Amino acid sequence: MSNPYFQFKQFTVWHDKCAMKVGTDGVLLGAWTSVQNAHKILDVGTGTGLVALMLAQRSLPDADIVALEIDETAAGQARDNVTRSPWKERVEVVQTDFRSYQSSDKFDVVVSNPPYFVDSLECPDRQRNAARHNDSLTYEELLEGVAGLLAEDGTFTIVIPVDVADRVKMIAAVKNLYAVRQLNVITKPGGVPKRTLITFTFSNQECVVEELLTELARHQYSEEYIALTREYYLNM
Structure with missing residues (x-):
């Protein structure tokens, strides 16, 4: 049986009750997303609460x-993880369907590690299906909701498969959201990016594209990946 929790430097994430466990996608999203000057942050599809806690650690x-x-x-597990963390007064877990979520406040930063399998075979676990497949929240619905909740000068950052990046950018542009930063993630030397992180704003400007190699060899992490995650991982 896999470990029921993941220990970080300043907090612990229990994930034994969640379909999607702590993984590299979430860690990258939490570490790479800019929260400079952000006072209101929204995490769409928080799962274990991992990304919300990572952003709490380094935000204002x-x-x-x-x-x-x-x-x-x-x-429920995300609430428990937040309650055990140093930031329980600043992080609110809300159980709701994003498509019906409303807020009187606009958010400076919105992040999402969304369901990522499109038109793929579903697994028999209902909870895991909802977490992995975007049938319950399409990219169109996600971006429409984000456009209505994001502050005028806010940013939206997402982690998605590389092969849907162009499609997501096209959907975003319809909502007047434009890619300004992109990080293509390579997991081994000579490999091709399978995941990408993209930051969108309402300001249409040139997108700065970078690459990140995570591992030089099995469990031998690159200097760039260590620099990005060392404030979180115990052994970095």
């Missing part, structure tokens, strides 16, 4: 974070 002391999760069991 008065930054408030709302973490949305549709699955009741996952939302």
Whole structure:
């Protein structure tokens, strides 16, 4: 049986009740997303609460974070993880469907590690299906919701498969959201990117594209990956 929790330097994430466990995608999203000057942050599909807690660790002391999760069991575990963390007063876990979520406040930063398998075979686990497949929240619905909740000068950052990046950019442009930063992730030397992180804003400007190699060999991490994650991982 896999470990029921993942220990970081300043907090612990229990994930035994969640369909999607702590993984590299979430860690990259939490470490790479800019939260400079952000006072209101929204995490769409928080799962274990990992990304919300990572952003709480390095955001402003008065930054408030709302973490949305549709699955009741996952939302409960995320609340437990937040309660055990140093930032329980700043992070609110809300169990709701993002498509019906409303807020009187606009958010400076919105992040999402969304369901990522499109038109693929579904696995028999209902909870895992909802977390992995975008049938329950399409990219169109996600971006429409983000466009309505994002502050005028805010940023939206997402981690997605490389092969849907162009499609997501096209959908975003319809909502007047434009890619300004992109990080293509390579997991081994000579490999091709399978995941990418993209930051969108309402300001249409040139997109700065970079690459990140995570591992030089099995469990031998690159200097760039260590620099990005050392404030979180115990052994970095």
